[in-house]
Amino acid sequence: MSTGGKSREAAPKTVLRQRKLETGDVLFHEGDWAGEAYLIRSGAIEILKRNSLGLLESQEILGEGDVAGEMALLANRPRPSTARVARESVVLVVAKTDLDRSLTNADPFIQALFRVLSGHFMSLVAKKEEAEAKAPLRNREPDEDPLTALLDISGDEGSDGR
Amino acid sequence: MQEPSKILNRRTFNPGEIIFYEGELGNQAFVVQKGRVRIVKNLPGGERGTLGFIEEGGIFGEMALIDQSPRMASAVAADYCVLVAIPEQVMRTKLQETDPFLRILINMMLRLIRRTAGTTPIPPEDMKTLAETAQWTPIDTPESSK
Numbered sequence: 001m002s003t004g005g006k007s008r009e010a011a012p013k014t015v016l017r018q019r020k021l022e023t024g025d026v027l028f029h030e031g032d033w034a035g036e037a038y039l040i041r042s043g044a045i046e047i048l049k050r051n052s053l054g055l056l057e058s059q060e061i062l063g064e065g066d067v068a069g070e071m072a073l074l075a076n077r078p079r080p081s082t083a084r085v086a087r088e089s090v091v092l093v094v095a096k097t098d099l100d101r102s103l104t105n106a107d108p109f110i111q112a113l114f115r116v117l118s119g120h121f122m123s124l125v126a127k128k129e130e131a132e133a134k135a136p137l138r139n140r141e142p143d144e145d146p147l148t149a150l151l152d153i154s155g156d157e158g159s160d161g162r
Numbered sequence: 163m164q165e166p167s168k169i170l171n172r173r174t175f176n177p178g179e180i181i182f183y184e185g186e187l188g189n190q191a192f193v194v195q196k197g198r199v200r201i202v203k204n205l206p207g208g209e210r211g212t213l214g215f216i217e218e219g220g221i222f223g224e225m226a227l228i229d230q231s232p233r234m235a236s237a238v239a240a241d242y243c244v245l246v247a248i249p250e251q252v253m254r255t256k257l258q259e260t261d262p263f264l265r266i267l268i269n270m271m272l273r274l275i276r277r278t279a280g281t282t283p284i285p286p287e288d289m290k291t292l293a294e295t296a297q298w299t300p301i302d303t304p305e306s307s308k
Contacts, residue, residue, distance in 0.1 A: 013261055013262065013263065014261055014262075014263035014264070016263065039266070039270070067270050067273075067274065070270070070274060073267075094263075094267065098263065099264070099267060102261045102263055102264045102267075103264065105261065106260055106261065106264055107256050107259065107260065109252065109256045110256055110257070110260050110264065110268075113248075113256075113268065114264070114267070114268060114271065116193055116219060116221055117221065117268065117271035117272065117275065118271060119219050120219055120220055120221060120275055121271060121274050121275050121278060123217075123219065124275060124278040125278060128278060
């Protein structure tokens with residue numbers, strides 16, 4: 001196992017910014033293009049999504065140790081949801097530029113590990129979204145949990161509609 | 163730059179072959195390069211239940227490397243499988259040498275995957291590890307060393 005080569009002090013450490021948020025603040029809006037995710041140090045952040053009627057539907061409440069807005073780091077696409085501060089919170093700002101720089105400086109093994117993990121995550125997200133996209137066609141109730149819809153669909157996977 | 167394939171170790175399994183057993187101490191994680199892996203859990207009463215399948219590109223067995231817990235389920239090759247084995251020491255050394263920021267994001271990815279898959283609850287130890295790592299992060303440090 002050869003780990004030689006690069007000297008250890010060459011690996012620069014990334015310094016994160018911290019942001020304090022008040023109850024009711026909107027951290028980000030669905031549809032925004034952005035390059036930041038947030039690690040929640042304290043507080044509570046509610047994730048909301050616009051439903052087919054145009055109403056904001058609560059998806060989940062994130063708390064300490066959770067991450068919000070991760071899609072901005074992993075895919076070139078707009079925010080899939082809105083994040084609203086449910087209780088005074090402190091978040092660490094994770095910028096895509098920081099991630100990219102850190103990955104560039106990282107060992108190839110770590111680069112590969114991260115790529116595999118983010119690839120796995122994105123394929124799970126794609127599967128989930130595919131199921132959610134079909135949900136409205138099955139006259140989903142406005143307040144139905146999207147996860148329930150997801151389960152319904154995987155439930156009758158066997159009968160191929162046509 | 164060193165190719166990851168020189169550090170990693172490729173292994174093949176025939177359908178039905180056991181990759182690891184539940185309860186064992188794990189010293190390797192695996193990335194599925196080809197084939198599918200069935201994750202099987204022993205149930206009370208001696209029965210076995212399938213927890214799920216790991217598809218190509220999926221990773222499994224990494225928990226044991228991160229928190230040194232015994233394998234929570236067995237892994238069985240469902241097809242002819244090509245796996246990339248990641249030895250514990252490689253994982254540990256590499257992670258230690260990694261920018262702590264990136265280390266946190268790797269933990270974050272593991273968590274996101276589990277949450278999105280929705281099959282495995284996040285073990286409290288893992289949550290604890292993550293919370294500890296997160297608090298480690300320097301806050302409000304002036305950006306002097308750029």
